[in-house]
Amino acid sequence: MSKNTFSIGGVHPHDSKLSRGCAIEQLPLAPAVYLQLSQHIGAPAKPIVAVGDKVKVGQPIAEPGGFVSSFIHSSVSGTVKSIAPRPDLAGNPQMCIEIAVEGDEWAEGIDLSDTLVTDIPEDNKAIIEKIRLAGVVGLGGATFPTHVKLSPPPGSKCEMVIINGCECEPYLTSDFRVLLEKGEQVVVGAAILSQVMGNVPCTIAVEVNKPEAIAHIEEIIGRLGFKGISVMPMKMRYPQGSEKQLIDAVMHRQVGSGALPISVGAVVQNVGTALAVYDAVQKNKPLVDNVLSVTGECFPHQANLQVRVGTPIKYIIDYLGGVPEDAVKVISGGPMMGRAIANLDASTLKGTSAVLFLTAKQTLRAPETACIRCGKCAGACPMGLEPFLLYRYAKVNDLEALEQNAAQDCIECGCCLYSCPAHIPLLDNIRQAKAAVLGAIRARAAAAKAAAEAKK
């Protein structure tokens, strides 16, 4: 058992990797896809096609709307039917480009062959530009535009690239299957990232519940001869794959409050992102599909599907047999940080990693009882916060006390609510408090800036 892990907090949910044995299948194309313009951190993308245009797979259909933004490419070939608001998985209207599918014609220049391209181009600037043009965003859940992450502010130095293969959320197995079936591409992608950040060492972190993946990747690294890349087996613990916690576990450095990982010399990318980087740089293939797990104890047809971005979730579920009768919750993502789906007609995004079905027994919340001051929440919090205190302050909206107790450092991992014996809805309230504190901090910074400008 590995001892490599983060230093504070954490919980041990059962890993429930039910679909780990399912090889990646291609999902047949849906009749239409709906590409949301805002599916990455930063400004929403701006459409560059019009209704009625014919598009091919991999053709850019929306350009970045700001510095921190990303391209969006058509994931199918067909005709643009509409550019209109459509309810997302939470029921809120989001601008989407609807494309009716006709055939499967790919744009020119994209290499669709299976040949592994191991020669990495030398021009780092060109690599980053290729990544930007391919619309690659972080596929670990945050969907931060990768080309921005790979261009740190001047003065900051990267000392290590960490590839996150932990997949610490229970049930998710998409990263595991990618490591097993597309391991070579991932390793080349890791090598590209390590070169771009200054030929720094690269660590691929994988939890010990994936021994086949660890062995496979180690074999690939030896065979392909990439000396700077190594695999680090990690202890099975949640949230091992959280960016700050992973950096703590691998490099034994803690990213400060409000700071970025680059401040301690780390750049973390998900396994899926490394694969997308390989595709973008070596195959000229933009980000148009990703692997997601469809799973849950009550779901009879577990699968890991390669799905085109924008596929309606209902289509995916119906392809595999429909929503099971005893499922009461359908979640996009994992059970700890995923979002419960209110609208099954919504479509997948670049960052969608799973469709999970949970029964009433597994997910319904028990009634809240009195806090017994056991401190389990504080013991579980990976950021070392005291949720019992933050909860009380959040209820009376004491922003000063919340800021003093670091509510803004909360990573919303859910360990506190998961471990509370009294079933208190801790994170529900702390989330609101965190937003309020961040708002207050921003307002203060803006006011200070304005005051400084006024003085000039």
Add this chain to the structure above:
Amino acid sequence: MVRIIIWTIAVVTVLGLVLALVLYLVAKRFKVEEDPRIDEVEKAMPGANCGGCGFAGCRAFAEAAVKAPNLDSIYCPVGGNDTMAKVAQILGYEVKEKAPMVAVVRCNGTCQARPRINNYDGYASCKVKAALYSGDTGCSYGCLGCGDCVNACQFGALSMDPETGLPVVDQEKCTACGACVKACPKHIIELRPKGPRGMREFVSCVNRDKGPVAKKACANACIGCGICAKTCTKDAIVIEGNVAYIDASKCKLCRECEAVCPTGAIHGVGFPKPLDKDAVKARIKERQLKEKEAKKDE
């Protein structure tokens, strides 16, 4: 024995006098000079410390009132015109009488009219629910029913009706302090004038979806058809974003909009007699016929 008693009385008396003197001198030495009118104004305040005036409590209001050049931008909704008159008298200012306001819940999406399409299992707070998703009905603008407004009210004027799932405002207790308005994440509650003898008209819907979508989600929704705006002879109704809004300053309480609304989204409160829709519709028809003929003659 008696000596002890005498000594005790003497010592305690002297101690008391000495300490009283010390307290007096300290109070004098460390006295904070304040405008005495602040205390007078504070005495005239209702003392609820609700923050409805925008200041941090009744004393803060008193301080602001004394400092201000006039009372135009200072008003206590809880004390109302009576309190403002007293404050004006103390400070020697003029004050205009303001129309009393009341909180109005602009949603009529009852459990019967607006079916639930999913079950919410999180913490029972409208703020949390609104941040999470569009709600457990087809209307993403309507009341979420968790009672943040009820909890925010310091005067006990709001309560949840278990049958409709909507908050109810007690007109007598409501002081229009605005706490519920701030608490509602969907901005459903509005402070509107109470109206002459408590009569007022308002559109009980804030749904901005197109008509058919809104109607599908809720039988009582405003579908933005515009009939009310066309009927109103005082130009008091504006249709914006597929929803109607009645401007209280222009409304003359004729109740014609309420009669012609196809979904019953417009509500009249405080009227002595129930609305006779047919009679009002007939009256409207007559008037519109007359207008047509008048136009023909021109």
Add this chain to the structure above:
Amino acid sequence: MIMSKLTISPSPHIHAKDSTRRLMLDVVIALVPAAVCSFVFYGWREVLLMAVSIASCVLLEWAVTKFMLKKPSTIGDFSAVITGMLLAMNLPYTTPLWVVVIGAVVAIGVAKLTFGGIGQNIWNPALVGRVFLLVSFPTYMTTWGAPQGIVDAVSGPTPLGAIQEGLLQGSTVQEIMASNGYSYSQMLFANLGGSAGEVCALALLAGFVYLCIRKVIKPWITLSIFATVALTALVFWEINPERFTDSLFNLLSGGLILGACFMATDYVTSPMSLWGGVIFGVGIGFLTMMIRYFGPYPEGVSFAILIMNSVVPLLNMWFHQKKFGRK
């Protein structure tokens, strides 16, 4: 398509199997070995005592929550059962049953429910009940009857009581120990007189280890109490071995083990952080020894814990756990 409605909630969507009731049940299980030992030594009267204590605590909490507070009753979380067990284990087995009931009323009614129920009380309810009885009914509380149980045991005052009496009469510690035939093994496996909870140190320690393994409690409060008691006793014993008892004697005698393992570690009345807990333990250990050596009572654990309970809010304010990424 699904016929029933989907459930929506904020994340996380799963929950650990822990619940308040499970934690309390673990504590009850941990107390069972010591309770069984006391039944063995003191016989049926002790069983009755514990039954009455538990029943009074549970019944009172049910009645008050249902009829006075008009809330759903909270007896399902088993905390009243624990208070009942601990209260019974703090009393001599000859205590009249009506005295026990009064103790239960004070423990649950005054120390727990008036403060707002579980999670809100400042002082450990079982100890408040015990101290109330000690002050109100000193004769009942200091009469240690002869054991009636299976094992032949020595009757008379507890070891601490004997020491205190003997010292007042002018004997030295060694003389008192010799004349009473005290030995450490006796105290460990306990056939000495005392309250039910004092009898078997080994059973209590086994319960403590069980709780640590089940991750119900963290060991640092208890270990800090033991360490402080041992150190303080060592220092004083070195200075004057004829006046002051030694470390091992103090660790094994009286209600120290019961108090350190089960009362000081009560969630509600102990500090939340590591350093807060350590200082809490040091305070309890030190105060216990001061009361034992210099105070009018032979046993000091109950008072020491109650005094340190008052300091807990301050400890919680001063000591917070280390936050990620901050100095």
